[in-house]
Amino acid sequence: MEYAYVNARIRAMKSRLLGRPFLEQLINKPDVDSIIADLERTTYREELERAGVQFSGINRIEVAIRNDLVRAFRAILGFIKGGEEENLLTLILQRWDVQNIKTILRGKKIHAPASEILDCLIPAGELGEAALTELVKQPDVKAIIDLLATWGVPYARPLTRNFKEYSETRDMLVLEYAIDTFYFEHALSILKSRDTEDNRIIREMLVTEIDINNLRTVFRVIRDRMDREEAKKFFMKGSSELDTETLYSMVKTGTLEGALKLLEPTSYRFLSAIPQEYVTAEKISAFEKELDRHLVRKGISQFLGDPLSIAIPIGYIWAKYAEVTNIRIIARCKQSGVPDKELREALINV
């Protein structure tokens, strides 16, 4: 595949991303309608017009930015179609497949109407809208897993392995945990097979995500005073900086302060800057916000990497994700009358 061509197109797409001044302009708008008016002057115009047929207000914005995100990711996949790079990028986008499969399984378990389940799907991954609709049409959890297996979707494997336990306990946690861990294990095992620069970039991003997921688990386990031994099984392997033992030691401290102290020698020492009041109140969302910002910043910083590598598409994916999240935060906060100061704090500042 010609990286020079693909990355030039992606850089062109990046140039159309909304910068900080535009977000500031949106923050200064008095209501959702004026935010829509401003967004209609950007690349979101087409999706806003399409969403405007069915939705209005905040829903119109949310549907439009969600569809725009899906369209952008599909466009990138279209640029690199056919090569090894497509498989690598698909690994990143498969997180949406995991999320969609989990949503369908959850919906089927409670017999939610198909239309309600379909409304909650984001076809940004490998499974397109048609495939997801077909999955939603299945009568039950077993049929969904069978269909995934028939299509050769790798996520059918952990689901099939754990279905027996699920059918005995009727606990969706069994299947969800299996598919969540499989996503990272499967991706890392594929990346291990070849030692290229592209593989290294994707692996680095995935390992960061594993670390962040593990840290979130540690903080939540400490806050909920969960059984330490039980917590161990929720730690995902794959990171050398924060291995299972380190994570277990953090849990063993029993306090967030203790856990943060153990993070001092790692690259996650920035968490120590979280105000003490949040630490004392065990406000996990404050920790998550910092971790999310770290991940997004790391993703976007890939733009600074090798211009003839997968770093550019990866950087764009994260930049687009951050932009969409920031627009949603601004629109939601404006609709609910959240003060600007609080709104700015909620943003994924990049």
Add this chain to the structure above:
Amino acid sequence: MEQINPTRMELIRKNAQIKLAEQGRDLLRQKMDALIQEFFHIMESVSQSRDELERRADVAQHSLLIALAVDDPVTLKSASFATRRGVTLEIKGKNIMGVPVPIIEKKRFVKGLLERGYSILGVSGRIDEAAENFEAELDLIISLAETETSLRRIGSEIQMTRRRVNALEQVLIPELKRQAKYIEITIDEREREDLYRLKKVKKIIERKKKTQSPQL
């Protein structure tokens, strides 16, 4: 008044009725005092719980807003599929001074990390916090439902008792007393008439005796 028999038996009956009505009024007053005491006791806890509920609802709404803004409403709805289930509560009853009030089973709805039905790896802590805040709000709403229903029932019982006391005090007892008074007056009047008649007869007899005796 015309229908009352102004007899001594009737007077005794009326006096007995007055005594009974006064006893009833005193008992109802005592019941009302006890109910008012209970009412204020519950009201204190209700107003505390209401304040707490308002605070909790604000926190829950705020956490929901943040979760919706950062995590996308579809992710939130997807997580809600995992946790969607009915709430069953056992409701028993007890009596406070004869007023039936409900006792709603104290079930804790705040769930643990693994009890919400979704994997913690795929759902953010923001959604967890929103869920936890709404679960805590549900706990408060249910406990408030019990105390508010008790308060409403005791309140209406106090009103009813007060109406009964007023009816006894303002209508029945004064009416009975008036009737007893009427009977007393009528009996006295009759006694006086009888006495006068007897005296008159006595005078006539004496006069007759006097007119007959000189002839003898």
